[in-house]
Amino acid sequence: MLNESVELVPVPNTMKIHQIINNVDSANSISYRCLCCFCEKSRPGFCDCLNLKSADLQTEMLNEKSIPSKTSITVLADIKNTQENRSYFNLRQYGPFNLKQINLKTDIARKSLKENSHDRMKKCSKKRKIKDIHLKTNKKLKTEEESSTDEDMTISVHDTSDEEYHITDDILSDDDYLDHMDYQLKEQKNVTNLRKISDTSKIEREKIEQSSHEDKKNTYTSKETREINIFSNENQGVVKTNLAGQSVIATTLQDDENNFDNANNDSEVTSKINTDIWRLSFKDTVLLRGAEGTITYVICIIISRWRDRIKMPVPDRAGLKIVHIDVKDIRFPTSLGGHGSDALHTDPNYSCAYVTITSENGKQGYGLTFTCGRGTEVVVFTVRALKKFILGKNAADIFADFAGFWRAITNDSQMRWIGPEKGAVHLAVAAILNSLWDLWARLENKPLWRLLVDMEPEELVSTIDFRYITDVITKEEAIKLLKSKQASKIERVKYLLENGYPAYTTQVGWLGYSDELVKQLCNKYLNLGFTHFKVKVGLNLEDDYRRCSAVRKHIGEDKFLMVDANQAWGVNEAIEWMKKLAPLKPMWIEEPTSPDDVLGHAAISKALKPYGIGVATGEMCANRVMFKQFLQSGGMQFCQIDSARIGGINEILAVYLMAEKLNVKVCPHAGGVGLCEMVQHLQYWDFASLSGTMEGRLIEYVDQQHEHFYDPCVVENARYLAPKLPGYSTQFLPETLQKYAYPNGSEWQRMFKEGLFSPPDEAELANA
Numbered sequence: 068m069l070n071e072s073v074e075l076v077p078v079p080n081t082m083k084i085h086q087i088i089n090n091v092d093s094a095n096s097i098s099y100r101c102l103c104c105f106c107e108k109s110r111p112g113f114c115d116c117l118n119l120k121s122a123d124l125q126t127e128m129l130n131e132k133s134i135p136s137k138t139s140i141t142v143l144a145d146i147k148n149t150q151e152n153r154s155y156f157n158l159r160q161y162g163p164f165n166l167k168q169i170n171l172k173t174d175i176a177r178k179s180l181k182e183n184s185h186d187r188m189k190k191c192s193k194k195r196k197i198k199d200i201h202l203k204t205n206k207k208l209k210t211e212e213e214s215s216t217d218e219d220m221t222i223s224v225h226d227t228s229d230e231e232y233h234i235t236d237d238i239l240s241d242d243d244y245l246d247h248m249d250y251q252l253k254e255q256k257n258v259t260n261l262r263k264i265s266d267t268s269k270i271e272r273e274k275i276e277q278s279s280h281e282d283k284k285n286t287y288t289s290k291e292t293r294e295i296n297i298f299s300n301e302n303q304g305v306v307k308t309n310l311a312g313q314s315v316i317a318t319t320l321q322d323d324e325n326n327f328d329n330a331n332n333d334s335e336v337t338s339k340i341n342t343d344i345w346r347l348s349f350k351d352t353v354l355l356r357g358a359e360g361t362i363t364y365v366i367c368i369i370i371s372r373w374r375d376r377i378k379m380p381v382p383d384r385a386g387l388k389i390v391h392i393d394v395k396d397i398r399f400p401t402s403l404g405g406h407g408s409d410a411l412h413t414d415p416n417y418s419c420a421y422v423t424i425t426s427e428n429g430k431q432g433y434g435l436t437f438t439c440g441r442g443t444e445v446v447v448f449t450v451r452a453l454k455k456f457i458l459g460k461n462a463a464d465i466f467a468d469f470a471g472f473w474r475a476i477t478n479d480s481q482m483r484w485i486g487p488e489k490g491a492v493h494l495a496v497a498a499i500l501n502s503l504w505d506l507w508a509r510l511e512n513k514p515l516w517r518l519l520v521d522m523e524p525e526e527l528v529s530t531i532d533f534r535y536i537t538d539v540i541t542k543e544e545a546i547k548l549l550k551s552k553q554a555s556k557i558e559r560v561k562y563l564l565e566n567g568y569p570a571y572t573t574q575v576g577w578l579g580y581s582d583e584l585v586k587q588l589c590n591k592y593l594n595l596g597f598t599h600f601k602v603k604v605g606l607n608l609e610d611d612y613r614r615c616s617a618v619r620k621h622i623g624e625d626k627f628l629m630v631d632a633n634q635a636w637g638v639n640e641a642i643e644w645m646k647k648l649a650p651l652k653p654m655w656i657e658e659p660t661s662p663d664d665v666l667g668h669a670a671i672s673k674a675l676k677p678y679g680i681g682v683a684t685g686e687m688c689a690n691r692v693m694f695k696q697f698l699q700s701g702g703m704q705f706c707q708i709d710s711a712r713i714g715g716i717n718e719i720l721a722v723y724l725m726a727e728k729l730n731v732k733v734c735p736h737a738g739g740v741g742l743c744e745m746v747q748h749l750q751y752w753d754f755a756s757l758s759g760t761m762e763g764r765l766i767e768y769v770d771q772q773h774e775h776f777y778d779p780c781v782v783e784n785a786r787y788l789a790p791k792l793p794g795y796s797t798q799f800l801p802e803t804l805q806k807y808a809y810p811n812g813s814e815w816q817r818m819f820k821e822g823l824f825s826p827p828d829e830a831e832l833a834n835a
């Protein structure tokens with residue numbers, strides 16, 4: 068009697084073994100190199116396809132004695148799955164042996180997958196080149212009589228990048244799963260006809276409802292139940308496995324294989340098929356003892372079902388429960404020197420709400436949101452109010468469903484009244500989200516931009532909540548945009564590492580600076596290699612003209628001048644004012660009017676277009692919906708996302724994607740505390756993964772507060788150099804916290820004492 072081992076591994080398209088080129092026996096394994104084709108012909112057996120590729124297979128045996136001879140290996144033709152572009156690879160082995168491990172190694176180019184894939188398949192995040200699939204069971208598989216009933220199995224999949232993925236529960240714990248699980252496998256001879264038809268689920272579930280209490284308890288503890296029907300030459304069976312992975316039971320079908328209605332009840336079936344009940348650690352694996360006289364191992368691994376519900380490459384959950392959130396009010400006395408001053412923010416003290424999250428195993432993530440001094444305490448309070456959404460959650464779970472988490476923290480039924488998605492509450496969300504992304508990148512040991520770049524388009528997009536923006540961009544379109552740049556991504560990463568990313572300076576023209584200082588700074592930044600210079604305007608036209616003329620004179624005609632009014636004007640006033648400054652050839656006017664006036668910006672853009680002046684805005688744009696309107700209406704020609712105002716990277720990615728689709732350049736806002744540190748990561752990602760170009764794009768640079776960070780941005784020769792340390796570059800040095808925590812930091816205490824600042828008020832003292 069033959070003992071058979073069949074490994075069934077879905078591959079993206081039909082793969083047929085044409086020929087075993089060679090096989091190599093070692094002490095306890097046999098490797099095969101086979102020639103396979105991937106043609107579309109669905110009939111089983113060989114074809115005349117000339118496009119053969121090689122695949123490596125390896126079978127490991129537990130004990131030497133049982134190694135079958137070379138001739139006893141037969142590789143069966145494969146059968147194409149007609150329902151979805153998925154097919155199966157069958158390896159049958161004859162001869163008694165104890166199965167320890169089966170490895171399937173294939174290095175199949177998944178070209179055909181790309182070309183032919185079914186829509187659903189397209190949604191799958193991991194169209195991986197599968198290299199290894201390991202199935203391990205501690206159990207020495209024995210004869211039928213000796214078999215035991217509870218064994219754990221583990222399955223891991225390696226792709227060609229040598230990443231390892233474990234097939235785990237979470238990819239299955241989704242309603243979509245059943246809908247997408249249809250597959251069918253037929254094999255000509257003895258063993259199998261393996262089928263899963265989701266339509267039968269309902270019927271089967273009803274049967275389950277009717278079956279005995281004990282059966283229900285043992286077998287169908289979770290509400291989602293999957294059935295895998297197995298037909299052997301002598302018996303037909305149904306294997307049911309619940310999603311909690313507790314048990315699998317085999318039953319037979321006596322009738323026509325398609326007639327699931329006629330499935331017998333469990334007890335009849337079990338006696339007929341002699342099946343065991345297995346405990347499975349992974350639900351998409353069924354190990355079934357088959358018909359009498361044979362031992363049939365059916366292992367079904369649903370790799371192509373990495374699915375809609377993305378199997379995010381998230382870190383292991385162990386120890387990642389978030390057990391602590393700390394938030395601090397950090398302020399720097401920048402107003403003393405007029406640094407950062409503009410038409411409306413005349414005396415900013417560059418500040419931030421600084422969040423530190425700590426997980427059970429002591430890992431930390433740091434995030435912040437930029438503020439201008441007073442009011443930081445409000446954001447700090449708001450972070451505290453949002454703690455409940457994150458404390459006690461496992462960070463890995465958050466990353467695995469980041470969009471879901473984002474929706475939860477931004478849309479609490481009560482909290483949303485003080486937003487929604489705007490103001491202090493959204494600033495607080497940004498600080499928390501930034502700390503989570505920082506933690507994730509640290510756990511992956513990558514700078515954040517690399518974490519983003521390395522994500523598959525589906526994974527990246529899965530972090531975004533597309534509510535309210537699908538009229539401009541859908542998830543599918545976003546994936547398509549990213550995919551169109553996938554192939555050349557690595558070259559651009561290399562370019563970034565070698566060349567950095569261009570920067571412009573705002574340092575030369577703060578409104579509070581004297582003409583002399585402006586002149587000195589122009590020289591300084593020219594010597595540092597800068598070609599783009601931004602000057603603050605908006606208080607007095609005459610002054611603006613004088614200062615901008617001076618800057619134009621210092622930098623020369625071949626360099627670029629930008630002006631920034633920080634919302635100083637009404638719409639018509641903005642147009643008139645800018646017409647007066649037009650002879651100085653500013654490249655853009657930034658924030659000419661209220662940050663909420665979408666149509667006003669569109670009118671200004673239209674009026675200034677003939678003068679070659681674009682409109683830039685975004686640093687105070689509240690959320691992706693406002694950005695959507697600015698982008699749609701022609702209200703911004705330069706999109707200035709801010710890394711700490713809208714809801715973290717999740718929402719920022721949505722803005723980048725919309726801007727890309729609507730062909731608007733993103734030049735991020737920076738300068739405020741930690742903003743340069745963060746936006747460099749975003750713009751790096753954009754160049755590598757999305758826009759693929761630097762044309763007309765620049766990152767703002769202001770040389771302030773960098774010395775307080777553990778991983779400060781580095782700008783050399785007017786280019787941001789690639790951040791290299793793990794994380795989002797948002798961690799402060801301990802000394803900074805000790806000095807600038809407001810109001811009790813040593814520097815603040817000193818300044819209060821010296822009368823440089825008035826002491827904190829009641830609200831600010833609440834943070835003390």
Ligand SMILES: C[C@H](O)[C@@H](O)[C@@H](O)[C@H](O)C(=O)O
Pocket residue numbers: 406407408409412415439573631633686736737738739767
């Ligand atoms: C108050 C701040 O310094 C702002 O003036 C600043 O962020 C500015 O808008 C900029 O674009 O850098």
